[in-house]
Amino acid sequence: MNNNPEIGESVDVxxxxxNYILAGQGEPLILIHGSGPGVTAFxxxxxxxxxxxxxxxCYAPDTLGFGYTxxxxxxxxxxxxxxxxxxxGFMDALGIxxxxxxxxxxxxxxxxxxxxxxxARVRGMVLMGAAGMPFPITDGLERVWGYQPSLEAMRDLMxxxxxxxxxxxxxxxxxxxxxxxxxxxxxxxxxxFPAPRQRWLDAxxxxxDKLRALxxxxxxxxxxxxxxxxxxxxxxxxxxxxxxxxxxxxxCGHWTQIEKRDRFIELVIPFLxxxx
Numbered sequence: 001m002n003n004n005p006e007i008g009e010s011v012d013v014x015x016x017x018x019n020y021i022l023a024g025q026g027e028p029l030i031l032i033h034g035s036g037p038g039v040t041a042f043x044x045x046x047x048x049x050x051x052x053x054x055x056x057x058c059y060a061p062d063t064l065g066f067g068y069t070x071x072x073x074x075x076x077x078x079x080x081x082x083x084x085x086x087x088x089g090f091m092d093a094l095g096i097x098x099x100x101x102x103x104x105x106x107x108x109x110x111x112x113x114x115x116x117x118x119x120a121r122v123r124g125m126v127l128m129g130a131a132g133m134p135f136p137i138t139d140g141l142e143r144v145w146g147y148q149p150s151l152e153a154m155r156d157l158m159x160x161x162x163x164x165x166x167x168x169x170x171x172x173x174x175x176x177x178x179x180x181x182x183x184x185x186x187x188x189x190x191x192x193f194p195a196p197r198q199r200w201l202d203a204x205x206x207x208x209d210k211l212r213a214l215x216x217x218x219x220x221x222x223x224x225x226x227x228x229x230x231x232x233x234x235x236x237x238x239x240x241x242x243x244x245x246x247x248x249x250x251x252c253g254h255w256t257q258i259e260k261r262d263r264f265i266e267l268v269i270p271f272l273x274x275x276x
Contacts, residue, residue, distance in 0.1 A: 006042040006179075007068050008060075013089040019068035020061040020090070021045070024053025027123070028099035029272065030091075031060040032107030033067075034129075034254075036157065037147040037189050038179035040067035044104060048257050051265045055273065056100065061090055063110070071188045078192055080113055080203055087114055091121060100272045102126040105229055105254065109204035112237075116210040124217045124275025126268050129226055129254050131204045133233040137197055140227040140254075145193040145200070149181050163225045163253040211240040217275040218244040219267065223252030223259065245271075 008021040021041050029052060033044035041060035052058050062069040064086040065078055087110065091099065100123045103111030108130020115122040140160050147153060154177040158168040180186060193200045218241045222234035231248065238246040247267055252259045 005046070006040040008042070011090065011093045013086055013093050016064065016072065016086065017070045018061055018064075018086070018090055018093075020059055021049065022060075023049050023058045024056055026056045027272075028096050029056035029058050030087075030096070030099045030101050031058060032063065032087075032101065032103040032110050033060070034104045035066070035106035035192070036144050036161075036176075037149070037154070038176035038185070040179065042067075043176065043179070045257070047261050048265055052269065055269055059090075059094065059096070059099070061087075063087070063107070065188065065192050071184070078200075080110075083110055084113060084117060088118060088121065097121070098123050100124045100126075100275065102128065102268065103130055104128045104257065106131055106204065108132060109206070112206045112211070112214075113204075115214055115216050116206050119215065122216055124219070124272045126219045126221065126271065127234070127237060128221045128256050128264075129223060129229050130220070130233065130237065131201065131229055132206050133236050134202065134205055135230055135233060137201050138227060138230065141201070141229070142197060144228060145197050146195070147180070147189070149177065149186050151177050154180065160227060161254045162259055163223065163251050164259065167255070167259060208240055211237065212242065214241050214243075216241075216243065217271070219271045220244055220246040221256050221264065221267070222246070222248055223254060223256050224248050224250050225252060226254045228254040 031045045033041050041062050045060045098121050101111045108127040109132035112132045155173045159165045220234045222231050238244050249260045257264050
């Protein structure tokens with residue numbers, strides 16, 4: 001019997017055994033995590049899935065290259081095409097014709113790319129501290145992608161994510177650190193975004209023309225004190241995406257769903273229920 005809550009259901013996606021968390025009933029909602037070391041869908045979304053599951057059928061996959069999803073052995077940096085093929089394959093394998101999406105950071109960039117390439121597969125979307133807009137890589141993101149395992153390095157990263165360092169409990173640091181040193185985990189992680197890292201950030205972009213053409217209802221959320229992905233990215237998304245609205249949280253870093261959990265839930269559920 002599996003006692004690890006990070007390991008949920010499993011589905012074969014083009015020969016890749018894909019781990020995902022499943023909860024609730026209703027319209028499908030797919031939650032795409034960020035790209036930090038030791039990240040899993042469960043670790044990213046555990047605090048909000050129970051609330052969303054009261055209204056939606058929630059699917060939170062470990063994306064290709066992360067968590068407990070199988071890691072292909074031919075990786076030398078990832079391409080957006082490959083991430084898109086895996087996400088669409090995930091939906092096809094589970095019979096999900098279209099879904100709402102919530103994308104966190106790198107997951108926001110994937111959500112935007114998916115909406116631009118496969119608009120009929122996306123209903124409403126929520127972007128949370130989303131990448132996908134050009135910007136010079138921040139020192140914070142450089143440290144996230146360049147992580148070398150140690151408790152001190154993980155503690156430093158976690159306090160970078162949050163505006164209020166007291167939110168970073170030692171159990172979170174220990175959990176993420178131990179996840180980052182599972183056999184093969186660091187080798188896999190370090191192969192995703194090798195230096196020079198600006199090129200991988202640039203590869204997450206969706207062009208301004210494509211953003212202007214997006215028809216989807218879009219809720220954009222960002223922490224004002226985010227030092228990983230600058231607030232300017234979300235301001236620009238709001239200028240470009242026609243059917244979008246923007247909410248900026250003060251005293252909040254890159255962990256909106258943790259730092260402002262209750263307000264995050266209050267904003268997202270009615271927005272997606274009204275998104276058509």
